[in-house]
Amino acid sequence: MKLLNQVAVVFFCFLPLSAVGKGVYMTPEEFLAESFSSAQPLIQSLWLTEDIRDNAKQIFNHVYPGLRIRYWHAGQKETQRTAWIINEIGKTRPITIGIAICGDKIERVRILEFRESRGGEVRMPFFTRQFVGLSLLPSKTQLSKNIDGITGATLSVKAVKKAARFALFLHRLVTYDEMAGKEQVAVDMVALP
Amino acid sequence: MFAKSLKLWHGRMGVLAAAFVLLLAVTGLCLNHVSSWGLDTQALRSPTLLSLYGMAETGEVVSYPLDETYISESNGQLFHQAKEIGRCEGSLVGALASSSKTAPPIIVACGQELLLFSSTFQLIEKIGVAFGLPVAVQRIGLVDNALLVDSSRGLFFADLNTLSWTAVEKGDISLSSQWSETTPTPEILSQELSESIDRENITYERLLLDIHSGRIFGEWGIYLMDAMALLFMVLAISGLVLWSNGRKR
Numbered sequence: 001m002k003l004l005n006q007v008a009v010v011f012f013c014f015l016p017l018s019a020v021g022k023g024v025y026m027t028p029e030e031f032l033a034e035s036f037s038s039a040q041p042l043i044q045s046l047w048l049t050e051d052i053r054d055n056a057k058q059i060f061n062h063v064y065p066g067l068r069i070r071y072w073h074a075g076q077k078e079t080q081r082t083a084w085i086i087n088e089i090g091k092t093r094p095i096t097i098g099i100a101i102c103g104d105k106i107e108r109v110r111i112l113e114f115r116e117s118r119g120g121e122v123r124m125p126f127f128t129r130q131f132v133g134l135s136l137l138p139s140k141t142q143l144s145k146n147i148d149g150i151t152g153a154t155l156s157v158k159a160v161k162k163a164a165r166f167a168l169f170l171h172r173l174v175t176y177d178e179m180a181g182k183e184q185v186a187v188d189m190v191a192l193p
Numbered sequence: 194m195f196a197k198s199l200k201l202w203h204g205r206m207g208v209l210a211a212a213f214v215l216l217l218a219v220t221g222l223c224l225n226h227v228s229s230w231g232l233d234t235q236a237l238r239s240p241t242l243l244s245l246y247g248m249a250e251t252g253e254v255v256s257y258p259l260d261e262t263y264i265s266e267s268n269g270q271l272f273h274q275a276k277e278i279g280r281c282e283g284s285l286v287g288a289l290a291s292s293s294k295t296a297p298p299i300i301v302a303c304g305q306e307l308l309l310f311s312s313t314f315q316l317i318e319k320i321g322v323a324f325g326l327p328v329a330v331q332r333i334g335l336v337d338n339a340l341l342v343d344s345s346r347g348l349f350f351a352d353l354n355t356l357s358w359t360a361v362e363k364g365d366i367s368l369s370s371q372w373s374e375t376t377p378t379p380e381i382l383s384q385e386l387s388e389s390i391d392r393e394n395i396t397y398e399r400l401l402l403d404i405h406s407g408r409i410f411g412e413w414g415i416y417l418m419d420a421m422a423l424l425f426m427v428l429a430i431s432g433l434v435l436w437s438n439g440r441k442r
Contacts, residue, residue: 028323043324043356065279067311068318070356085323092234155228 035100041072099167119156264288275385287333287373334372
């Protein structure tokens, strides 16, 4: 009986953990400071042309909401580093995901804000660490390696993977891809406040 | 004698249980596929179904005039007239049409972000804290076509192309500043909006769960489903007994 009581106490102590997940885990400033520790990044913007929007639709399975996206950029040639803050819906609410890319490979993925009550495990380092070093397969919009899922967080995992693929696609566009051209890649450059 | 009586009652109980078995099977089937069928995201809109939750009344609608039309917000949903154009992070605090060639044509301000729209109300982008927006935004205005953001951190001139935020003192603002101000929502628009507003995000998944558990009919609904569960158990046992008796003969 005593053992049963102890089990019950432990169970009810851990029960509220199922609701843990919602919250702000990192501010954009912290994410940018972590991603650009040595160089001062510039905010740039990219107008999403029809081609880009078509690719975005393939990646997200829905129309990307917006005609322009801002990103942070530093470095030159092979050491170009970009950072993207992308909102993607997990189940019903958007997850704010920060992705930093250097030399065509993901450098870090961080969950800045999680707004749903389930699936918050995607913020854990054991999950986000899997993205480090991944790139896009040549001429495709798939990640170069499989990402292990998390039971009970399938939709959140999918959302983070989609955001990572989109960020890599955009990075390639703004840094190397000739297709992006000077007409598509915009222009507004300012120092980070 | 016992077997005959049991068979009679088994049949009667079976008829009584049939409707509930069907109800539970249909709702259970739907619940198994809520995500793939989109039932977990579709919000209830029918006033009859919403009245079961005591939510038939329309939520509070905040509106700001924009030329001859209105930008409205309720439960986080943002509307131009009765058409949904996005979601608002924080409550709606202003809407402006800019005639400047360098600024987006339409600027909508919510507490935590600015939403920039094209003249056809296509979302261009959202500007939030990540881009230096001073929050919480309390109101927005125009001074000689320059955007002015009044926030809990003070007054700022905003350049949305370069994302620069210049702090200004209240005394420095000229009298010609035009602030976006809320107005009562016209009655006709309120009625149209009441059809489109998701009330507290009650989804079809929630409705199915509540029908499945009996909660949709309140406390007595739960007791009714409990009684049905007991009935199913009795049916299962009586069925087994009858089958076993039949085999012995």
